[in-house]
Amino acid sequence: MRTATRVAGQGLSPIRRMALDAPPGVVDLGLGEPGWRPPDVGQAAVEGTSLDYGPNTSDPALVAAIARSASPAGGVAAEEVMVTAGSQAALYALFQAYAEPGSVVLVPDPGFVAYPTLARMCGATPVGYPLAAGGDLDPDALVAALGEQRHTSLVVLNHPANPTGGLASAEALARVADACAERGVLLVSDEVYAELWVERRPASLRDVSAEGVVLGSMSKAFAAPGLRIGWALGDPEVLAPARLVHNAMTTAPSRLSQAAALTLLEAAEDVLPASRAQVRERWGAVDRLAPHLPTSGQRFVGDGHQKPMSRTAGRAGFYLWLALPGDLDGDGRARHDEHGGSGTEAFALRLRDEGGVTTIPGTAFGPGGAGFLRVSLGGPVPQVEEGLRRLAPWWEA
Ligand SMILES: Cc1ncc(COP(=O)(O)O)c(C=O)c1O
Known part of the structure; x- marks a missing residue:
């Protein structure tokens, strides 16, 4: 019996892989799932x-x-x-x-x-x-x-x-x-x-x-x-x-x-506004607990000086796309020479094992993700808040 070529070689999703071997007590900001409940149906x-x-x-x-x-x-x-x-x-x-x-x-x-x-x-x-x-x-x-x-x-x-x-x-x-x-x-x-x-x-x-x-x-x-x-x-x-x-x-x-x-x-007239309120609360937590994180939503002003905008402006969804510390150039692009794919993964593993918070290395989503982490804000608010508290010091100079 042979596995068909179209399936052979397809491995475990890198997202699930980050969850394997995670030390106890790690806060999971990896999985992209809403952490609030819909109304009871x-x-x-x-x-x-x-x-x-x-x-x-x-x-x-x-x-x-x-x-x-x-x-x-x-x-x-x-x-x-x-x-x-x-x-x-x-x-x-x-x-x-x-x-x-x-x-x-x-x-x-x-x-x-x-x-x-x-x-x-x-x-x-x-x-x-x-x-x-x-x-x-x-x-x-x-x-x-x-x-x-x-x-x-x-x-x-x-x-x-x-x-x-x-x-x-x-x-x-x-x-x-x-x-x-x-x-x-x-x-x-x-x-x-x-x-x-x-x-x-x-x-x-x-x-x-x-x-x-x-x-x-x-x-x-x-x-x-x-x-x-x-x-x-x-x-x-x-x-x-x-x-x-x-x-x-x-x-x-x-x-x-x-x-x-x-x-x-x-x-839907009740459910969707309630879900939007959930998402707003999570972006508000980013602004409150980790305002200095260099997210991709950050725009740059005049002289190339980084000026963090509110994380809530123009947002949708619950993913924070986070440049590795010191890893954005003046155009908001990742500097691949410093953190190639393996550097991105190594940083995500350090953050998980030493910092106690699981994120997903950007390279899990393609080579264009080098130098970034995906942080899911979808989970329950206390979990998201604790994860952000653990993340924040890694980006402090
Ligand atoms: C961009 C995108 N499309 C599609 C899906 C699949 O969603 P579902 O099959 O649950 O509707 C997901 C799930 O994470 C997703 O992130």
């Missing part, structure tokens, strides 16, 4: 739920609720919604449907660890495209990568981004959407953190283009990752082959999860 939501398979396309009431949440004015039709077993399954289905073996999938570098894995599982080659300093989408860099990689089948965007927290402007999204459309390349815009904004809603691909597919999830803003419910929004014809993959893989998400997700979506 227990018994009431699932009582009486049918346990038959249900439609392959999921409960029509859930589909309608997702469509409404994407466009309260009714601009999204049921056929434009594909409900999946977490947005991860939407990614899997879209990759399987569109990433031809031998083709290139353009993924953000640094970016969410699943994208390159999913590309390889299709026999495609993941190629990283660079982000702007701070992790925002750099449309010039992405369009240039598209020009160089003639065999690109699929482009993935992620904003607000994991791991950088970077965003994408409406203009940048429109430009990338046009470039993908011109070349007949599928654009997947992973927006699973979009509802966790601090001050204002970030731009969505849907605001500026009918091209591409936008991903959403119950896992982040609804704080219910265990439901394993996510979705893709897009042209029904684009979604059709991905639906075939998803149906072949899992038929449809669990009926109980669908029922619970419907209850949460129907309470």
Whole structure:
């Protein structure tokens, strides 16, 4: 028996690896999971739920609720919604449907660890495209990568981004959407953190283009990752082959999860502001407990002098993308010569074993993450506060 090539060589996620062998008492700021509870949807939501398979396309009431949440004015039709077993399954289905073996999938570098894995599982080659300093989408860099990689089948965007927290402007999204459309390349815009904004809603691909597919999830803003419910929004014809993959893989998400997700979506007017308040509280803790940390969200003024901005300004999501001590040059980019990949990992291990706090080395997300750590502020507030207290002295001169 031989493991298929597309799977052989895929290892344990570097994020899980940081959790292995952690000394006792370490505070975990590694895992990217909301540490607050959604409203209790227990018994009431699932009582009486049918346990038959249900439609392959999921409960029509859930589909309608997702469509409404994407466009309260009714601009999204049921056929434009594909409900999946977490947005991860939407990614899997879209990759399987569109990433031809031998083709290139353009993924953000640094970016969410699943994208390159999913590309390889299709026999495609993941190629990283660079982000702007701070992790925002750099449309010039992405369009240039598209020009160089003639065999690109699929482009993935992620904003607000994991791991950088970077965003994408409406203009940048429109430009990338046009470039993908011109070349007949599928654009997947992973927006699973979009509802966790601090001050204002970030731009969505849907605001500026009918091209591409936008991903959403119950896992982040609804704080219910265990439901394993996510979705893709897009042209029904684009979604059709991905639906075939998803149906072949899992038929449809669990009926109980669908029922619970419907209850949460129907309470979105309460649930989402409560989740945003949770995220605001965590960014407030960064400002309060570790104002000197050089995060990627820090902008630079006039003479290149670093002037820390409030960590809450223009934020979304719960990732702090933290440059290693002394590791930002005047443009806010990591100085790779001082901390190459192994230096970044060694620093994360020291921080864990001597400083008592687990973070994720930026290199876990691609070579572009050298010189940075991802700090998840998603956990319970006392844990996040204690982790920040332990982190802060390492950045004091
Ligand atoms: C950027 C991004 N996309 C997708 C996912 C998958 O989320 P889920 O399958 O829980 O919806 C995650 C999970 O961490 C993520 O960070």
